[in-house]
Amino acid sequence: MSCIFIELGNVNRNILSNAAQNALASGVRRMFELAKKYPDAINLTLGEPGFITPKHIIEAGMRSLEAGKTKYTPNAGIKPLRDAIAYKLEKENGIRCDPDKNLIVTAGATQALMLAMVTLVNPGDEVILQGPNWPDYMGQIEMVNAKAVYARVDEKNGFKMTADIIEPLITEKTKLIIINSPSNPTGGVLDEEDLLGIAALVKKYKLFIISDEPYERLVYDGFRQKSLAAIEGMEDYVLTVNSFSKTYAMTGFRVGYICANEKITENLIKLHENMVASVPEPMQMAAVEAIYNGEHDVKEMVEYYDRNRHLIVDGLNAIRGFSCHEPKGAFYVFPSIGGFGMTSNEAAEYILEKTHVVTAPGNAFGPLGEGYIRICYASKYEDIAEALRRMREAFGTK
Numbered sequence: 001m002s003c004i005f006i007e008l009g010n011v012n013r014n015i016l017s018n019a020a021q022n023a024l025a026s027g028v029r030r031m032f033e034l035a036k037k038y039p040d041a042i043n044l045t046l047g048e049p050g051f052i053t054p055k056h057i058i059e060a061g062m063r064s065l066e067a068g069k070t071k072y073t074p075n076a077g078i079k080p081l082r083d084a085i086a087y088k089l090e091k092e093n094g095i096r097c098d099p100d101k102n103l104i105v106t107a108g109a110t111q112a113l114m115l116a117m118v119t120l121v122n123p124g125d126e127v128i129l130q131g132p133n134w135p136d137y138m139g140q141i142e143m144v145n146a147k148a149v150y151a152r153v154d155e156k157n158g159f160k161m162t163a164d165i166i167e168p169l170i171t172e173k174t175k176l177i178i179i180n181s182p183s184n185p186t187g188g189v190l191d192e193e194d195l196l197g198i199a200a201l202v203k204k205y206k207l208f209i210i211s212d213e214p215y216e217r218l219v220y221d222g223f224r225q226k227s228l229a230a231i232e233g234m235e236d237y238v239l240t241v242n243s244f245s246k247t248y249a250m251t252g253f254r255v256g257y258i259c260a261n262e263k264i265t266e267n268l269i270k271l272h273e274n275m276v277a278s279v280p281e282p283m284q285m286a287a288v289e290a291i292y293n294g295e296h297d298v299k300e301m302v303e304y305y306d307r308n309r310h311l312i313v314d315g316l317n318a319i320r321g322f323s324c325h326e327p328k329g330a331f332y333v334f335p336s337i338g339g340f341g342m343t344s345n346e347a348a349e350y351i352l353e354k355t356h357v358v359t360a361p362g363n364a365f366g367p368l369g370e371g372y373i374r375i376c377y378a379s380k381y382e383d384i385a386e387a388l389r390r391m392r393e394a395f396g397t398k
């Protein structure tokens with residue numbers, strides 16, 4: 001816990017909220033700072049597509065800006081984008097939704113998740129999520145004064161958060177479950193059978209569930225990600241969260257959305273007004289273009305990531321100290337660093353020092369991430385090849 005005191009008159013006051021005091025320092029940011037002293041550092045930490053947003057998507061945003069679309073937009077998002085999202089959800093995910101009742105456009109999935117938490121969770125409630133997990137979930141749960149309950153996922157089971165590991169964690173305080181498939185940081189995916197198990201659980205205990213799906217299109221080996229909300233009877237329980245960031249290399253546009261039950265959506269819209277009011281129209285028009293005309297780009301990017309995936313998995317598995325599970329989705333590998341005989345912090349620092357390759361320590365992804373590091377393979381193929389060459393040279397091959 002970190003406190004900041006300031007003097008007001010002769011009174012010393014702690015100015016920070018509990019959420020700020022309890023906020024975890026980012027383990028990824030720490031590695032960034034350490035990497036600054038190496039001009040030749042190769043940074044494989046950030047979950048950022050290695051591509052610039054496709055030109056036609058940028059141009060759609062520019063046209064909107066040039067047409068003077070510089071004002072506030074409706075809280076729920078502009079109608080053309082809600083229509084486009086409803087079309088996409090039905091066509092690709094099998095989720096039927098009314099664009100006027102079940103959808104809200106948000107500032108990326110990050111704000112979508114925060115908004116969902118603020119709308120559903122009270123102080124003292126419990127939120128079940130997988131561990132290791134995307135770090136922002138922990139910060140957001142902290143911000144609503146709720147308690148994170150971690151479902152330990154296991155590499156041997158493809159890092160899947162299945163119903164059998166969730167059920168023992170459910171108490172009368174459980175309000176929400178978060179699933180994330182494909183997952184950051186593990187790249188693990190839930191298949192239809194896993195989702196059916198979770199659906200049965202949610203129905204049995206009458207719980208809300210967020211299905212955070214920003215990596216749904218980044219899948220490999222013919223796997224197709226199914227949406228929990230498409231399972232019969234699930235539409236009232238599930239808040240489907242998605243984003244344009246990863247699928248279309250649009251992280252800087254900050255556009256995402258939630259599809260949920262009508263009553264929940266009404267309240268999401270109310271609280272969204274207090275949080276960001278609305279998402280800029282040019283960014284929303286770029287997202288419309290992405291949905292209707294971005295398919296070709298997605299295919300090209302996924303092919304590129306897939307090539308990187310093979311390179312990194314095979315490469316790491318040949319290097320002493322690492323053991324790397326082959327992820328089925330997203331653009332991360334989460335190799336075990338057991339062979340180094342170090343904590344994840346020590347291993348990430350050691351790798352940086354010896355090779356100038358920047359990786360994220362597993363403990364940055366929650367208490368259950370220890371023993372691993374995360375590497376993002378969305379960057380240039382040549383950079384990944386060079387990072388592997390340096391690691392082979394430094395640590396030797398098996």
Ligand SMILES: Cc1ncc(COP(=O)(O)O)c(C=O)c1O
Binds near residue numbers: 047107214256
């Ligand atoms: C699992 C997960 N959910 C949500 C997000 C948020 O994405 P954005 O806010 O860019 O849409 C990220 C970003 O890294 C993520 O990894």
